[in-house]
Amino acid sequence: MTLKPMTAAVRLVGLSLALSAHGAWASGYHFGSQSASAQGSANAGSAEAADPSTLFYNPANIIHIKGTQASGVLNVVLPNPGYSDEGSVTLFGLRTGGNNGGDFAEPTVVPHAYLTHQFSDTVTAGIGMFVPFGSRTKYDEGWTGRYNIIETELKTIAINPAFAWRVNDKFTIGGGVSAQYIHGKLAKAADFGSGALNGVVDLLTLANAKPGVPTEVVRQTVVNSLAGVIKEVSGNPTYSGGVDVEGSDISYGFNLGLLWDIDPGFRLGLAYRSKVRHTLEGTAEWDVANAANNLKTYLNGALGPGLGDLVANNLTAAYTNSDASLAVETPESYSLQAFKQITDSVALMGDITRTRHSRLKELRIDFANSLPDSVTPEHWKDTTRYSIGATWRYSSALLLRGGYAYDESPVNAENRTPSIPDNDRSWFSIGANWAYSPALSLDVADSDIYRPEGNVDMYENGGVTNASGSSVCDRTRNTSSCATVRGRYNLSSSLLGMQLNYRF
Secondary structure: OOOOOOOOOOOOOOOOOOOOOHHHEOOOOEEOOOOHHHHOOOOOHHHOOOOOOHHHHOHHHHHHOOOEEEEEEEEEEEEEOOEEEOOOEOOOOOEOOOEOOOOOOOOEEEEEEEEEEEOOOOEEEEEEEEOOEEEEEEOOOOEOOOOOOOEEEEEEEEEEEEEEEEOOOOEEEEEEEEEEEEEEEEEEEEOHHHHHHHHHHHHHHHHOOOOOOOHHHHHHHHHHHOHHHHHHHOOOHHHOEEEEEEEEEEEEEEEEEEEEEEEOOEEEEEEEEOOEEEEEEEEEEEEOHHHHHHHHHHHHHHHOOOHHHHHHHHHHHHOOOEEEEEEEEEOOEEEEEEEEEOOOOEEEEEEEEEEOHHHOOEEEEEEOOOOOOEEEEOOOOOEEEEEEEEEEEOOOOEEEEEEEEEEOOOOOOOOOOOOOOOOOEEEEEEEEEEEOOOOEEEEEEEEEEEOOOEEEEEEOOOOOEOOOOOEOOOOOOOOOOOOEEEEEEOOEEEEEEEEEEEEO
16 A cells, blocks of 8 residues: 555644542542541541541531630651552553652641630630642653653642531531632643654545555554654654643632530531532643654654644644643532540540542543643542541540541542552551640651552543544544553552640
8 A cells, every 4th residue: 555645734642630649648639637636546536526626527526625725737648659560551552661650759748727716605616727638749750651640739728617506415516618729730741752643644544545445454554654653753752742730729618517415425426528619720831842843853854854844833833831720529528426435544436438529520621722621531439438446545644546447449440540549548547645734735646558559551542432432542632642551559658647736
């Protein structure tokens, strides 16, 4: 078969966003703890109502916080990340090459703060400032999955005023509103070399079509004829570029709580924290000039004068810096909480929290220029966290804590991504409270978090399928590099907590 020259413009590759990452160390992109006292029992102590930080877990609980009290919390995440590549490839099936990503999760310090004031025996109010979601993942720029992701960062901070009203001796209701700020950042490489040659192959396949000859046969003939050129540019950093996307938003939600004091040493709680709808507004900045110039020079020499110019011109025309936006809903959660004082020195507690992660079906970035939306299918599932814990009053000054939690993940092998290489996890926590005086105490906690190894096999084509439902790389309908990252993750971490409590 004689190949006809390319006669049309080439549209190429781009972007997909995974907003959250494994660095959050709780299911999905939740941050793992907002209280060192609760962390000491693996977050089972929601109904313990030990200090003002209980406001996060159930606003009704603050009815048990006497006088005016404040708590300042500091969490330190110490991750131990590991990744082994198992055959990551470009859209032409050639190995991307590169390393295993380096130390892609780094130690992180996260603060929280709470204040409560008892107005009367029946009314208490408070305010919390905490980090409900957050993570940062940064791979080496030359890692094998660079065309899927290099860096993701999510920062949130919420301010949550709340109140509790004791209806009678048994029941207390509580509620609050939250103002939540969110900032997201993404960086990834773009395989412009593969995209350019994919466009050439598509157009030459169309130009050389013949009646009775299957399209797949024609396309394979074209690919074979360009094998040397494809091998040179596909996955080659010389012909690759990149993109940086950044955006932020402020939005609002609420939380509700019910507390049932069955007797002075036994209580049950119900809590709800609402979803928060965000539309992150920001910018998308493309690194395209060097790749376009290099492709122009190489293709003009390899495939004939003028072809490289056409490819370069279309690259620089399509991939322009622009505004960008992304709609995200952080999920709502429902909790059932229990606390039982067994003896004067021993108490048991538990928490079951259900989170509606299934709201995250896809992440879609809308570019203000002519680029099509970038789409990353997610298809998360709802999750449940089960926590059980205990406290032991060793002395009047020292309280010891311990707990275990099983925390389900919203992803599995089918929808795991290098931005969210998540898996179900087990928490083993210990903690202590030391009372320096009637007014001042210190909580410390340590949680060791384990997850089984998990595979990732992500074909990043923007979720595009053909008429038969098979995934395809359609350069006219997505801005993805259509690379596949395959590998195995081995992730564990430690979470340290310290909390200073003061009674005014």
